[in-house]
Amino acid sequence: MGFWQHLAVSYDKNADALKKTYPLSTTSISNNNDIIAVILIDGDGNFVGYDKIEKKKKPTRKDPGNPLVNITIPTSEESLKRTSTSIIPYPMFDQYGYFKGLPGKYPRNLSVLSNHLNFIQDHEKKIKKSKKSSTYYKLWKNYKNRVEKLKRSWEKLETYLEQLESFAKSSFATEQVKAIYKYISKRKVATDLKDMKLKDNVNVVFQVEIPGNQQTKVWEEDTFFSAWHQYYFSVKNSLKSLDYITGKKEPAATFHPKKISSVSANAKLISGNDKTNYTFRGKFSEPSEAVSIGYNASQKAHQFLRYLINDRGCGCGEQVILSFTIGSMEKLLAPPIEDESILAVLKGSSVKTESDIQIDLRAETGFDYADALRSSLGGFGHSQALKQHAKTAVIALDAVSDKSGRLSITFYRELDRNEYLERVADWHSSIKWHQKFWEKVDEKYVPYIGAPSVDKIIEAVYGKPRGGKDESYTKIKKAARERLLRCVFDGAFLPKDYVVAAIRRAANPLAIKRNGKFDRNGYEQIASTVCALVRKDFKQRNEEDYKLSIELDRTGRDYLYGRLLGAADKLEEYALYKKDNPRVVTAAIRHMQAFVQRPFRTWQTIHGCLNPYIQTVKGGFAFNEIQAVMNQFTTGDYEKDTPLNGSYLIGYYHERAYIDSLVKAAAEKK
Template sequence: MSWMKRLYDVYENNSDVVGEFESRGEGQRFTLLPVSHVTQSAQIEVLLDREGNFFKARVVSKDEARTILPATLDSANRAGSKVAAYFLHDKLFYVAGDYLKYGGEEKRSANFPQYIDQMKGWATSEFTHRKVEHIYNYVKKGTVIEDLIAEKILFVDGNGKLVEKWTKQDDKKYGIEKPEIYKVVTGDSSEALVRFTILSETSNDPVVWEDKELFKAFQQYLANKMDKEAEVGLCYVTGQTIPLTERHGSRLRNAGDMSKLISSNDNTGFTYRGRFDKPNQAVQIGYDISQKAHSAMRWLIQRQGYRSDTRNFITFGVENPAVVQPFKGTLDIYNDPMGLMTGIGMVENEKEYTNLVIAEQVQQAFKGKKHNFEIEGIDHIIVMAVDAATTGRLAIVYYQELDSRLFLDRLSHWHDTCKWHQSYYDAVNKKTVSYVGTPSTYHIVESVYGERADEKVKKELYTRLLPCIVDRAVIPKDIVMTIFSRVKNPMGFNKDLSNPTGEWQRTLNIACALIKKQYEKEEIDMALDLENQSRDYLFGRLLGVAEVFETNELKRKNDPRATNAMRYFNAFTQHPARVWMTIQKQLHPYKIRPSKFSQRYINLFQEIEDNIKFNDMNNNALGPQFLLGYSSQIRSLYTKQEQKEENENGTN
């Protein structure tokens, strides 16, 4: 139960932010939930005055809909037609005593009685709260729907029955446009979740669903009941004798997720039958421990998790959850460090931004963060992934626990050994940005399989790459060969092949990073290596020279055609000696044109060919290092060409 203990510790270490809402990007708000509470999206908000009378109501927009609800184990895990009311806030057919009066379904006749009985128990107990009493005194009147109709939040038809769905015909029938409530509720209007609050007495008086005093009051009320009713036993997580629970949290990955990591609700199937007589013979976990651990996981997934298909990945520190995420690329860490890059500012000079500075500064940041941990003490870093094989069962498909210094060492190693020249188009500043760094795992996956690949295949690749990042495992050969096979067919890419930020060029750069990682023991340099006598590397250089040579000639004539190097790229990797003769013939018209420019390339062709051994000039297929030679040679030629143009412009 190590994972649960670590998540429980995360909750305890971050107890000061319990109930504090935060947001991630443009998504909905989230929070580390108090024990015995859940979050739901509310569609209707009812405001009561300080005496508990109806004051007004409004439809809640989606961006502010997240609402914390006090919950029992039954209500937190309710599904289908099961009657299990939340406290305070719930769906309309639970909180409205006049639901049946306005045409409600008879099968829901038991919902309000259970809700109001629960509310009465809390409102009249020693652990009540004035806001709870006001809400209870209001809902027991049974006028919720009546008040919402009067407020023009809900609408009734000619028979006085609640309009559950609004159609286009209703626009003409009632002479108004579709009301807001029918825009935010996905089902019937009676399924809208209603939340209650009280007119503030002071400027800092929180709304009901964010009132920490009210959270504590409910926890005390529920704990008092559990002390009398719950089974007490040895918790396998903490080793303490405390109230236990056999029911554990769901909705970990999203609000509609009913999958559970721990479940024993099938006493007639094979969950534990044949091994144990009762579920608590398999495992015993304290109620408070389970609540906090599951809340911590839910919070971490919402706060810093990454999702691929049905699989969610989270990386967090036990003492400080904000750690650099292993799936991020070098540029991602540089721009969005999650606390890693403190003290290192963005580079303003554009020329600095295009060289090694990004990779170097990220490496310095790793060292600085590691030094901080050495001073402050070791933090435990957890990397885990969860996925659901069925709708009801969630599994931990990857789990690794490291101390912080080892974690940073391994991330640093990944970013140092799996880097290559990368480019992307900055749409804001409308320019191409080039840098040296490691691609993000997202871009690796997209490049290996393509954007249209099955999501189930992609999520498996994310999981397979994790050990390469956090365990220093070798890149699986099939991954490198798959992306190599894609790059070998540039004509299969739709976008401009010569565009440095085009799909093929980006895929080539990422392939080179993975190949460099695969051959990391050979310490292949990103710069052109004139000493590298590898057959694959030299043939890559030959094709790179041919590509630049013909590209410049076609530009001189304003010819938009693809080069022969591109058109024969795949064939060249399969039969290099034979196809090279074909490419040479195609380049002959450019070679015979007398110029210093063409002679330079002719000499370079001869120099590389002289380095290829006689026995290596054959038609055996080329390996992945071919791409490293190709990419390095092209970059070297274009860099020299740019320098020459700059010198000429400077002279003029």
């Protein structure tokens, strides 16, 4: 129960900040699929007018669109579990179908309407038995359906009024609640809103204009929601059982909330005990004998979890990953899976290890954000606002689909606050490599040294999605995010299948395309990510550490062959540049896949392709590097023609970067 206890306690500690946006005994509606109708009334329940919140629409060049609007509404356990076939109204705001009732020409008495329906059904049976024309029978059936709908509308309104009356006449009712009850009791909603031509499933909310009360939008009044929760809790107060969260005798939650996450709206984390679906039968004779959670505790835990998901959840399909300091709402922690550049974490930090000017200067050569992150996170670990040994929780939630009724906790870890920060920093430090991120403000790529994002790792392993809603890719991505979470927080080794797949993908650069052509920049991004994976994999499994820049004294065959490939790539690239040739596919790129499998044989082919360019660049840095690297091979290694391991890619990357640095240094001397 630790997970639920921490959520409930966290809500209690931050109740003042949450009671307006995440009040208890509530859910939410939005304008995502349709408009929201707003009925304006005065303090005496008299109709004043109507308004509407337009349906959400994406902005275009010609149309500014309409933003998504979420409105909190009161709810009961019963209304949360209602289906299309049940009549269980929400306490205050609901769909138009619950307000419209019957037109004036129809009877107001349910028994009269029921008798009328029975008469129709009896005649329908006689017509069917007498085998009269099918047209005549269909007319009777259609008439019966219309009357059934009228009866259902009557039942909806009367059930809604009966529930509202109990609340409005209680000691908890606010002036707004009393005004709404007075208005609905007149049964004139359909008449007042006839010009709007609403569908039955359109949500309706109320705006009450009371003299002296500037706030007229009921859904923004925290006192209104507090009044509803206190009333509803008092109604449930007679049915108490052991609350497994608090350990006290409390009114038990019979049905637990859904809509915990917007990406899995109908999914629930805790199922209700019933006799048809998730049953208590077998060990117990009554549902109350099974594990029970108090209504208050359930509401607090679910509402705080909603807040966390909306505030900091990192989503993928129906999966959400987040972390939080137990008992706190602060958002200083680095996220467990960082899908943006580390710069975003540093910019959000009040702790800086480098001034902005220094960062800008060092960005030219690649600022080590991983080191800066470690220092910055160290500052987070000593926040004066929290106890020294505060706990941090890392959570992953997932559902089978957005229509599924089940939401699962697929990953949960509790760590000391400083331990959490240390593991995040270790991850970024141990898997760091040269990266680039797109700076939107300055519209340029900025080099940095740090961990590749999870999205980049997944792309290096699996490629990009096929476009649109690629559900199979989303499924793969969710599983990968969880596996990488275990690498960050459990110290698990990088999955070997990921490393192998990424190396194989990097060995096929011509598959990285943009607009049908080889994408050099896209390939460099993939190569950077794979180098980070290979470096970490070698350190974990072989206890061998590769530096971030060239190692001129390293004589491993795989590394040296990679350096040869990088030098050949730079030589031809420079020669093409001098001849104003726009071609970007060099021999090294074209033959890389074969080179990884048969380096000795394929190198002869690549070197032969360089002959037309050698005279152009003879004596250049790339040409000299090829000669130098050839002399470093241990006797017999050069002639071996067995496949290369992943360290060849590190050699390839190092060599290209080293030649660039030599060129730059020479230019600065002139």
